Amino acid sequence: MVMDFKEGDIKIKRIQSASSINTFKQCPRKYFYSYVLELPTSDNIYQVRGNIAHSALEHFFSINTNHIDEHNYEKHLKVAMQELLVFHWRAEKERLDKLKLPEDKIQHYFEDTLHMLIAWVDLFCRKIRSAKKSFKEAFAYLTPIAEQHFISRKFGVQGFIDAIEIQDGKTRVMDYKTSSSSELTDEYLLQLSIYTLLYHEKYGKFPDEVGLYLLRHGEKTIKADEKLLKLAEKECLEIHRRTLSDDIEDYPLNPGPLCKWSTGQCDFYNICFKNKKINEF
Numbered sequence: 203m204v205m206d207f208k209e210g211d212i213k214i215k216r217i218q219s220a221s222s223i224n225t226f227k228q229c230p231r232k233y234f235y236s237y238v239l240e241l242p243t244s245d246n247i248y249q250v251r252g253n254i255a256h257s258a259l260e261h262f263f264s265i266n267t268n269h270i271d272e273h274n275y276e277k278h279l280k281v282a283m284q285e286l287l288v289f290h291w292r293a294e295k296e297r298l299d300k301l302k303l304p305e306d307k308i309q310h311y312f313e314d315t316l317h318m319l320i321a322w323v324d325l326f327c328r329k330i331r332s333a334k335k336s337f338k339e340a341f342a343y344l345t346p347i348a349e350q351h352f353i354s355r356k357f358g359v360q361g362f363i364d365a366i367e368i369q370d371g372k373t374r375v376m377d378y379k380t381s382s383s384s385e386l387t388d389e390y391l392l393q394l395s396i397y398t399l400l401y402h403e404k405y406g407k408f409p410d411e412v413g414l415y416l417l418r419h420g421e422k423t424i425k426a427d428e429k430l431l432k433l434a435e436k437e438c439l440e441i442h443r444r445t446l447s448d449d450i451e452d453y454p455l456n457p458g459p460l461c462k463w464s465t466g467q468c469d470f471y472n473i474c475f476k477n478k479k480i481n482e483f
């Protein structure tokens with residue numbers, strides 16, 4: 203989204219996101235190709251299965267709980283999640299086929315994704331048990347507000363928040379992650395700080411916590427406070443200041459392990475290192 207307006211003291215060229223800011227921090231040249239030139243990027247299995255897992259989780263809360271047995275809900279919820287995964291996996295068949303991965307690799311990623319989602323259902327069932335309500339009441343109580351788009355025109359940043367949970371008078375802003383990381387990395391911290399800013403600007407108050415469902419490892423949350431808000435403000439000001447230019451020379455290459463790895467390479471590797479022309483892209 204490219205625009206050219208001034209808001210307060212910030213000159214905003216385009217609306218940013220946690221992803222665009224993290225891309226710039228990783229490699230300014232990659233940011234230039236992705237967000238200034240808007241060159242197309244290719245899918246990879248991690249993106250596709252991440253999208254599929256998000257769809258399954260989002261639709262999980264729309265399942266009909268009327269026919270689910272109060273004493274056997276755990277098994278029903280796991281079957282429902284498996285069915286949702288199969289449905290959304292099939293819906294993305296075209297994208298999966300384009301990856302041209304061997305059948306056994308695709309099967310491996312399907313099973314790996316199922317394993318993560320079932321681990322999340324286990325966590326959810328523990329919450330149902332501790333809610334001390336009937337199954338149906340607990341399910342409704344634990345259902346979050348899903349997939350909300352937030353935008354701050356003041357700081358020129360936006361985000362799609364996966365889940366806003368309001369329980370026991372507390373509000374948590376949560377995101378689902380399928381990556382293997384078990385820690386709140388700097389990239390995740392930046393994302394959570396931006397969600398804090400977006401929520402704070404929209405509602406005029408902090409959520410109690412922001413956090414992640416690291417689907418392989420459980421959940422991690424941190425307090426949403428002034429410090430997190432200031433981090434987001436600082437990063438937003440910095441990215442706008444450093445991305446006003448359309449000159450490639452203002453976006454240096456940052457060669458490193460994310461240029462090329464054992465199973466793939468950056469979308470722009472051939473431009474950076476193999477003399478491929480941008481207009482051939």
Ligand code: SF4
Pocket residue numbers: 229231232455456457458460461468469470471474
């Ligand atoms: S190949 Fe490396 S240097 Fe080039 S854009 Fe990608 S990450 Fe940056």
